[in-house]
Amino acid sequence: MPEWPRRISEELRQHLDDEYDALRAGGLGHDEAMRRLAGDVDELASMRARPIDAVTTDIRFALRTLRKNPGFTAIVMVTLALGIGATTAIFTLVDAVMLRPYPYADMDRIVMVAETTRAGQMLSIAWANFQDWREQNQVFEHFGIYRGTVINLTGGDQPERLIASLVSSDVFKAVGLQAMIGRTFTADEDRPGAPRVTVVSERFWRSHLGGDASAIGRTIVLDGEPHTVVGVMPAGMRFPSRTTDVWLPVGLFVSTFPADRGAHPGLFGVAKLKPGIGAARAAADMDAIARRLEQQYPISNTDHTVSLEPYYEQIVQNIRPALLALSGAVAFVLLIGCANLANLMLARADTRQREMAIREALGASRRRIAQQLLTESVLMALGGGALGALLAWWGVKAFVATRPTTVPRIDQVAVDFRVLTFALAVSILVGLAFGLAPALRAASVDLLTSLKDAARGTAGAGRRTRSALVIVEVALALVLLVGAGLTIRSFAALTAIDLGFDPSHVVTMRVSLPSARYPQLARWSTFHRELLRRAAAIPSVEAVGMNSSTPLEGGGAESEVRYEGEPAPSSLKEEATTCLFQAASPDYFRAMGISVVRGRPFTERDNADALPVAVVEEALVQKFFPNSDPIGKRIAFEFTGHGPGGRPIWREVIGVVRHVRHYGLVREPDNLQVYAPLEQLPVWFVNRRPTMTLFVRTPLEPEQLAASVRQVVSGIDRDVPVFSVQTMAQYVAQSTEQSRLNMTLLGLFGALALVLAGLGIYGVLSYFVSRRTQEIGIRMALGATRTDVLRMIVGYGMKLTIAGIVIGLAASWAITRSLSALLVGVSPHDPGTFAAIGLLLAAIAFLASYLPGRRATRVDPMITLRSE
């Protein structure tokens, strides 16, 4: 309204002048005339001050209106609290995991480096390759290498297992973090034979070193060797892992890495790109180096190249699809909630039309009325938002308490100021969104017709809007429910996967022998043999086994595998068959409930003096010996030397077992599984002793058993810690965690959507019935039966529902493809799910239409006609 204030004020001033003149002409003095005009002047002055005044008046008025309709207000607030609460909770996750900045300097320039075959198989980096890459590249400012390990801390009351990382001094430079106290390693400390030093985590510093500056220079005993503490990293240092306790210079361990480029000793790289160098440019540069090395070392390096992945990507890539899906889901819930509320507000605006018309006649502009309505809806949204924030706080707390392992930075997931700001912004937006339609309608309603029609309520446009909103709501709910249905199907498929072992009543724990204390294999073997013997004697232990790796956990040793008589590979490019090899004790299969389908498991007699033997899985038999008895055949997965010239170390197959899920439930590379007896340790393990896992089948509680095993272990060697006490059932739960989480949350949001959509249909039809009582009465007076009336109401509801379902099915078809990353064993277009969800929604809609329909049939024609 561009010129209204100025023009009005000129007219008003004139009016006051005229009135003043008239009063003076009537014989009054100046003072008396001014006194008579004071009321008008005050009123006009308050009009000028209106903008601020209007807001407080509106708020006061809105609060009064809301208090007068507690039922309505409660429904609106609860709907909003659920929608905003869900949105806020998911935002909390997204913010902590993806949005909030990480503490590393120039995070976007940090890349993770690995060796990979051109076929895409990721390997750790051969030590010799790393040295060439580091010297020849032009793209990295810093290029560090690291390897995770566990290490025993002794010298305290009890031996402890620490999570350690062997890192080159460049790792700290690449991630761009400095020590909080002291310093990180110098290049001099990072080479063979250097004095032993360590950098510790902030957590370790507080728990073990008193948390003060005097910690620098102190000595701690790691794997039996004294190490000087030179620095403490800040809590933000979570590289390579959040759980890392100590960092040791990798240079001291170089001698244990094979010089052979074909060996991949668990090393991975981290680099900081030079400023201005993009990831693609860097990858091309590294690939050129890899090609040169291929020429130089064809046996080990053929088809090997370098993979670069931004660090941020590596952190979020697994969780991103789930977070996107959940964000979409809560947005849908919120939209459905808004549609519901817009409908409620529209219905109420209709019943309030008379009130609005009167207020307009009293001088309120349409703009003011619209403002008033918006104030009401924003106020309710803020109230709902506050409740929602509470819900989110509670939900996030409960979620974090389940200790999910698949969510990065889970310890930082909390409702904080950022989250509350978000909730506030969403609340205001939502309030405007659902308040806008009724406000606009109020602003465009024609005064005369509304005064005339207010009592009868025949607003056709309003009904169209309400119907459209219900259709949209049903469509949104359907999409959400299809998504939820698919994740439920996926979870069911996941839990139906055959594990190959029986996880119930199996407790696992680990023991790691420091190589400084157990340099000879004989002592190492004796320790484990003794441990197995004594653990088996613990009361109510049914079976005890040991393995160098743990099912479902992944990792472990992989190698090429061959059978005797297999034709030699024709070229280097030919893909070798890969196996996963494990060292297992005789009773491992029994303890884990892995069935031996042919031959026999290992016995005590399969020892170092006996013929080398192996137990293999069924898939290996199918591949190598499809038509003959595998027992007695010979296979090899270790070779002296590399390539075609390498001589195989043969083992005789003595038994065949079922396939055991090794890499988790979602992904299982087709590596053939091979077991060697613990007492005939594979050569690879002789030099790099694995941390052995103990598998105990027992009805005992894990803690109870762990206490007994600790006693047994300290009876053999009091400096060896027992750690990672976990049941196999927990491993299973961990590998289904992400899927269960998706299912639970999407299912929850889907259920919410279903309830809201049902309420929406119910609300609109109830309103429809209440406004049509008279029409229904006439129809019945003219001979319509109750069935006719019911059919009319339910038919109207189902018409809207079916339109919504059709639109929703089409939208789901387009949208669910983006869920594929979350789905295992079910197609994103699974027809069963689509059909079931459509039917479910139709059934709920029928119920929601039937209830108001039944009420309509109870209309007494005489009473309704008389009431007009």
Place this chain on the structure above:
Amino acid sequence: MRYIRPGILDREMKKGSAELLILSLVEDQPRHGYDLSKLIEARSNGVLKFRVASLYPLLYRLEKRGWIAGRWIEKAGQRRRRYYRLTPAGAGVLASQRDTWRAFAEAINRIAGVDHA
């Protein structure tokens, strides 16, 4: 018809008919705001009286709806004043409002027996 408190009815009738009053007064000749307020007061013998704060916003709204049109006019020796006249659209609304009012008043009269017993 629902029961309405006499006070409210009274107020509604006055305010609800404000548009009708203004449209009627500018039907024959253009008038300015002060003129309108004085005329309403005088012709109703003081029963109807407009607050300044609602008269001008009402004029503005009627103009915005296109029922009346305002124009600044300067006369020699006087300040300029904004004169409002009835538009053709306003004439239509006035006619219909008059009909409504007449029907309403007749109905009330018949029931309440104000004119004759």
